[in-house]
Every structure is written in structure tokens, then in C-alpha cells.
Amino acid sequence: MIPRGKALLAGAVALATVGALAGCSSSAGATSDGKVHIVVAPVLPGATADALKALAGRVKEFEKANPDIDVKAIEYQWTGTTFAAELAGGTLPDVFNVPFTDSKTLANNGQLANITKYFDKTATAKKWNEKVLDVAKNDKGDVFGIPWGPYAMALSYNRDLFQKAGLDPDKPPTTLDEIQQDAKVIAQKLPGVAGYMQMTQSNTGGWELATLTQSLGGKLETVGADGKVTVTTDNDQTKQALAWLHTLRWGDDSMGSNFLYDWSGINEAFAAGKIAMYMSGSDVIGSLMQANGFDQSKYGVTTFPLASGADAGILSGGNVDVVNVKDTPEQQAAAVKWIDFYRTQPTVDKDAAIANAKTLQAGNQAVNAPTLPVFDKATWEQNQEWIKPYANIPAGNIKPFNDGIWSQSISPEPPRHTQDLYGALDSVVQAVLTDKNADTTKMLQAVDAKIQALVDADAKSQ
Numbered sequence: 001m002i003p004r005g006k007a008l009l010a011g012a013v014a015l016a017t018v019g020a021l022a023g024c025s026s027s028a029g030a031t032s033d034g035k036v037h038i039v040v041a042p043v044l045p046g047a048t049a050d051a052l053k054a055l056a057g058r059v060k061e062f063e064k065a066n067p068d069i070d071v072k073a074i075e076y077q078w079t080g081t082t083f084a085a086e087l088a089g090g091t092l093p094d095v096f097n098v099p100f101t102d103s104k105t106l107a108n109n110g111q112l113a114n115i116t117k118y119f120d121k122t123a124t125a126k127k128w129n130e131k132v133l134d135v136a137k138n139d140k141g142d143v144f145g146i147p148w149g150p151y152a153m154a155l156s157y158n159r160d161l162f163q164k165a166g167l168d169p170d171k172p173p174t175t176l177d178e179i180q181q182d183a184k185v186i187a188q189k190l191p192g193v194a195g196y197m198q199m200t201q202s203n204t205g206g207w208e209l210a211t212l213t214q215s216l217g218g219k220l221e222t223v224g225a226d227g228k229v230t231v232t233t234d235n236d237q238t239k240q241a242l243a244w245l246h247t248l249r250w251g252d253d254s255m256g257s258n259f260l261y262d263w264s265g266i267n268e269a270f271a272a273g274k275i276a277m278y279m280s281g282s283d284v285i286g287s288l289m290q291a292n293g294f295d296q297s298k299y300g301v302t303t304f305p306l307a308s309g310a311d312a313g314i315l316s317g318g319n320v321d322v323v324n325v326k327d328t329p330e331q332q333a334a335a336v337k338w339i340d341f342y343r344t345q346p347t348v349d350k351d352a353a354i355a356n357a358k359t360l361q362a363g364n365q366a367v368n369a370p371t372l373p374v375f376d377k378a379t380w381e382q383n384q385e386w387i388k389p390y391a392n393i394p395a396g397n398i399k400p401f402n403d404g405i406w407s408q409s410i411s412p413e414p415p416r417h418t419q420d421l422y423g424a425l426d427s428v429v430q431a432v433l434t435d436k437n438a439d440t441t442k443m444l445q446a447v448d449a450k451i452q453a454l455v456d457a458d459a460k461s462q
Contacts, residue, residue, distance in 0.1 A: 206422025313411025
């Protein structure tokens with residue numbers, strides 16, 4: 001996952017960013033005071049005083065509603081390289097979060113608590129968008145965590161530039177061929193404007209190449225039945241993706257003249273009207289408004305096209321709150337109550353939704369930025385109805401994404417050495433856009449060898 005400048009909600013989402021209170025160790029469960037004790041880690045190290053105060057308030061609120069549960073909130077950051085040792089040493093908190101990239105593998109390996117029976121008792125258990133919830137399940141369909149903060153990659157476009165080029169902004173492209181065609185028209189009719197562009201540096205080139213590959217049904221890494229990870233960037237779909245970019249750049253000359261964009265750089269260029277279409281997270285409008293002063297009335301977004309094959313999926317990211325596999329049943333039940341309270345309930349609570357919307361509107365932040373829906377369509381529609389009076393992005397502008405995301409399969413990021421992989425692929429994408437005769441096969445094989453060595457070294461050290 002590449003860091004993205006998301007605008008924070010005033011309620012639960014903002015609270016989820018706060019920092020630490022104490023050291024990290026799993027509690028012993030019920031004690032002589034008759035309470036179930038759990039250690040929760042909803043926050044990363046390094047917090048402001050205001051954030052700590054907000055978290056403390058949420059803990060008190062939870063304990064008041066659940067007087068038989070004692071919550072200790074701490075700072076903690078999960079990493080794959082230390083997880084096994086922490087699990088073996090008993091130093092993991094009772095509740096912690098892992099990325100989408102790792103949750104299913106950990107669940108299949110039996111390294112997380114199976115919380116199915118407790119999850120099923122939550123008020124929202126039947127409301128989940130199954131495509132999102134699936135990242136927290138093992139292959140048997142049991143639930144091992146509760147997702148939060150998900151996003152999907154999407155195609156952002158400038159509606160004004162579409163109109164100036166004679167294209168219908170209400171009918172954005174739905175296939176890679178149509179993106180190519182529209183990009184060519186825009187570049188020809190609007191000199192100096194890149195019809196389409198992608199990020200290429202600071203690991204974003206690999207991130208977006210992963211999106212393209214997975215949208216075509218390929219994988220940059222595969223996981224065998226024995227858990228062995230094989231790096232597979234030298235595959236047909238990645239080569240197809242690079243060939244598509246090559247055609248846009250060298251065949252159509254529709255990608256402009258700057259081929260060294262990172263996340264902030266491409267947002268700035270898009271906001272300045274230098275790029276008509278680009279790939280980014282579905283909620284990027286929040287950052288465009290805040291950091292770049294972009295007029296949201298000009299913004300359009302649609303789902304990024306997927307190939308027709310069953311393996312095609314849209315790259316997504318996010319977090320999953322999980323429970324320590326060594327916890328007692330009482331602790332597991334208490335942990336799920338906490339996760340549901342802290343992460344889930346504010347999403348479906350009318351008062352919290354309206355309070356968030358009011359705060360965002362007052363700060364000229366995106367109220368109704370499109371995201372990957374956590375719950376079913378009826379629940380999402382209810383939430384949208386609550387915030388409608390405060391929405392500041394025209395509903396028609398984001399309708400293509402909001403309509404299309406429900407039918408897209410979700411494809412998590414490559415699971416091992418993800419950022420190392422993305423960084424290695426940056427140079428491949430840059431080469432394709434700057435060297436007409438770049439040998440993509442040779443470069444991808446070099447990436448496979450480099451990242452596979454890192455993966456294998458991890459396996460030997462375990």
C-alpha cells in the first residue's frame with residue numbers, strides 16, 4: 001500500500017489514527033475483580049496529546065457500556081518480520097491490526113483467533129460487503145478479523161477536459177481500449193495535456209503496475225499450498241500491461257512529456273489540468289481538494305476496467321483488526337465487542353455519520369468521497385442518505401464508480417516484500433516510458449531474482 005493523503009473523518013476514523021498509552025503484552029483474561037481484561041492496539045506509535053485524549057474517551061465509553069470488560073490501549077505496529085517471534089513469546093496484544101496483504105495467509109496458517117461465532121453476534125454481521133470481508137476469512141470461510149479503512153484503485157478524470165475534447169464526461173471509458181482511445185483524442189485536441197498518465201517513482205510505479213496486472217488477471221507473487229511465496233512479475237499479464245503503456249506512450253503520444261511522477265506530483269499535475277485521466281485510490285478527491293485546491297465540480301471517477309476472466313480483480317488495500325490466537329474464549333468475545341464498537345458501529349450510526357459530515361463540510365474536505373463500501377448496498381445507501389445534506393461532491397460525478405464497484409472482485413496487494421517489489425518495478429515502468437526499445441522480459445526477470453532472494457532469506461531465518 002502506498003501512503004495516500006486521505007482526509008480524516010471527525011469521528012471513528014480520526015480516532016483510529018491516535019497513538020500509544022503503554023507497553024505491549026497480552027493480558028491474562030479474567031482476574032479476581034471478575035472482569036475480562038484485554039489489551040488493544042488501535043494505534044501506531046507516536047501520538048498527539050489530543051489524539052490520546054480522544055482514545056481515552058472512547059475507552060471509557062466502551063467500558064461504561066461493558067462494565068465486565070477492562071480495556072488497556074497501547075501503541076503497536078505489526079510487521080511480518082517480527083510477528084512470529086512476538087506470537088511465540090506471548091507479547092502480542094489481544095487486538096491488533098494487520099494489512100489486507102497478510103490477513104488471509106495468517107488465518108490459513110492458524111496464527112489468528114477464529115472469531116466466527118463472536119462476529120456472527122454483532123449487529124452488522126449480515127450487512128458486510130462479502131468482497132471486503134473475504135480478506136479476513138480463511139479458505140474454509142471462517143472469520144478471523146474485521147476489516148476497516150479499505151480503498152479500491154480507480155480511474156480519476158477531469159470532466160472539463162473531457163468536454164473540451166468533445167467527449168461525454170458522463171460516459172467515461174470502461175475498458176483499457178477505451179481509455180487508450182479517449183486519451184489519444186484528448187492529447188490530439190488539447191495540446192500540452194496528457195490524455196492518460198500513471199505514477200512511476202517512490203514505489204508508486206510498481207504499485208500501479210500491480211493494479212494493471214491484477215486487473216488483467218495476473219499476479220506479481222503467488223502463494224503455494226505449502227505457503228511458499230514465488231515472485232512472478234515475468235508473466236503474460238504484466239507484459240500485456242507494459243505493452244499497453246508502451247502503445248499509449250510511443251504509438252499514440254498521449255502520455256505527455258513528464259514520466260517521473262510520484263503520488264503528490266501526479267495529483268498536482270492533475271489539479272493543474274495537465275493530465276486528463278490517471279489511476280489512483282478511489283478517495284483521492286479528498287487530497288485533491290485539501291492539498292491542491294481542486295474544484296470538485298470538475299472531478300470525475302469511475303471503476304478501473306477489469307478483464308473478463310475470473311482471476312481479474314481490482315487492487316485494494318486496508319487493515320484488518322484481529323485477535324490473539326492465544327486468548328481465552330472470554331477474551332476473544334470481549335475483543336470482538338471492542339473491534340465492533342471502535343471500528344464498525346460508527347459507520348452505521350446516524351448521529352456519528354452526520355457529525356462527521358458536518359465537520360468535513362465545515363473544513364472544505366470531501367464529505368462523500370467514493371470508497372470501497374464496507375457493508376452491503378442497503379447500508380451504504382442509508383449512510384449516503386444521512387450525509388446527503390452535507391455532500392460537497394456532485395453525485396453524478398462519482399456515480400460511475402459508486403455504481404460499478406459492487407460488481408468488482410477485490411484483489412489484495414502482493415503479500416511479501418511489497419514495497420521492495422514496488423520499488424524494483426519503478427525502474428521497469430520508467431524504462432518503458434522513456435526507452436522505446438526497453439527489454440521488459442529481461443528487466444522483469446531481474447526483479448524476480450532480486451525480490452525472490454529477499455523472500456527466500458526470510459524463509460531461511462524462520
